């Protein structure tokens with residue numbers, strides 16, 4: 001089976017979030033499972049492909065998957081992928097529709113006709129519309145799968161930009177909603193099938209609370225909507241072979257894990273005490289729960305130690321900085337993006353916070369497991385699917401879960417975690433158990449291949 005995998009970011013070439021991790025790992029797992037795969041992404045500023053042609057470059061992902069970089073320096077040779085701190089680039093419609101059109105052209109030139117176009121998020125979701133209105137029959141047997149990694153990002157633009165898409169007037173209706181052009185909406189309607197990155201999120205997005213205005217469209221297309229949980233790449237996330245952390249350790253090696261905690265405290269001037277070390281690595285936006293966390297943080301810092309890494313909304317930077325100035329022995333704050341520090345935090349923390357308001361899948365909880373760090377999550381989306389609340393009566397569960405999205409529910413869950421933390425034996429036994437979990441891509445890739453086959457068979 002031939003698969004053309006489309007993504008606007010692919011680790012290690014370009015990354016702003018979880019989409020890049022998935023796009024870097026899933027194609028390799030598909031290839032391992034016997035698929036013929038080519039990955040397509042824009043050639044951003046710092047990307048230097050091994051082979052450079054006129055309009056595109058070629059390189060390899062993990063030695064065996066071909067990546068095609070669509071080149072257009074006017075569009076992609078910029079400091080950021082989608083937006084500057086001042087806001088979105090004004091020509092994102094042109095940038096990503098060009099990416100889709102040009103990729104189709106290159107596929108034809110390479111004579112690679114995919115059975116499946118696997119599209120990811122709004123940046124690539126307009127591709128099925130180009131296929132529908134193409135007057136070339138080359139791709140007439142190809143089918144499309146659109147994976148939604150986050151419904152909150154839809155790619156919407158003013159209606160008067162329609163002509164820039166170089167589509168016939170009949171295409172306008174499919175693209176329009178609420179008096180705007182909406183790439184994701186058109187993708188949901190025109191893709192042969194749609195999936196999200198966890199079964200729970202696939203259900204949630206059909207409701208008004210999580211549907212971000214597209215719930216009706218999703219309900220109408222529920223017959224072709226699926227949920228497949230993500231996985232993580234253990235080549236990247238394995239404490240035993242992690243070159244970023246202070247002391248590599250086998251998941252169940254409590255002693256060496258403790259040394260990582262001490263080393264991190266030392267590096268960032270945190271007091272050495274009996275406190276639980278709570279880590280968080282995330283975009284500091286309300287989606288990630290930074291609103292309820294910043295309300296609760298003062299109380300948390302009275303009893304625990306906290307390290308936060310990430311950037312986001314200025315409003316929260318201010319709140320965090322002010323809390324930091326009063327709590328330097330027990331609070332370490334890093335308002336930036338730093339891959340190597342992220343690894344250190346996973347390794348050093350006792351508890352890892354993921355208080356997201358909504359979370360399509362979430363990868364941090366799976367990474368935490370591998371690093372023998374206990375996740376604490378809001379019961380939503382993929383978090384709900386992967387973390388069951390610890391039950392003190394029978395010792396079952398994988399971490400700590402709170403149901404109501406509020407600071408008090410978050411605080412109460414931290415209290416429960418701390419209660420277990422004080423019982424060293426049980427805490428260690430939970431750590432040991434979760435560190436053995438296996439969220440590897442081979443299983444999720446198998447599910448994607450099953451879905452590809454269903455799509456080809458007509459669902």
Ligand code: GLC
Pocket residue numbers: 017018019022149150197230359360361362363382
């Ligand atoms: C987005 C989602 C996150 C998901 C990731 C990869 O970043 O917010 O929940 O894990 O995509 O699919």
